[in-house]
Amino acid sequence: MFRERVQSYLNLLWTVLEENELFGKSGSVFNMDETGLQLNNHSSHDPGLFQSVTSAEKGETVTLVACCNAEGNFVPPVCIMKGKNKKKEYEDGMPPGSFVYMS
Structure with a gap:
């Protein structure tokens, strides 16, 4: 089953690359992904003490x-951050051209 899914994906990828004439144009093929990061500003009083969260x-x-x-x-x-009001400091330290959106 897994092999069939991989083969199906590779066939689709080949078709898309072929139809859009993207072979040899690696600068035009992008991969996008998203991930969730947990922000926790609470610190333990004892850094050596393990606490379950x-x-x-x-x-x-x-x-x-x-x-x-x-x-x-x-x-x-x-x-993408939770809330309505975006603060300028949310962009501090981010690479030039980065965006912060509120949800």
Whole structure:
């Protein structure tokens, strides 16, 4: 079953590359992915002490969207944060051209 799915994906990829004349144009083939990051500003009083973290204590989840092409060139990342009001400091330390959106 797994082999069939992989083969189906590779066949579709081949067709898309062929139809769009993308063979040999690795700078035009991009991969995009998103991941959720947990922000937790709480610190333990004793760094050597292990504490279990409940779901309520895990903090806010920020979604990060990253994209690069087959040559290794990156599109600036996008962060999606919970809330309505965007603060300028949310962009501090981010690469030039990055975006922060509120959800």
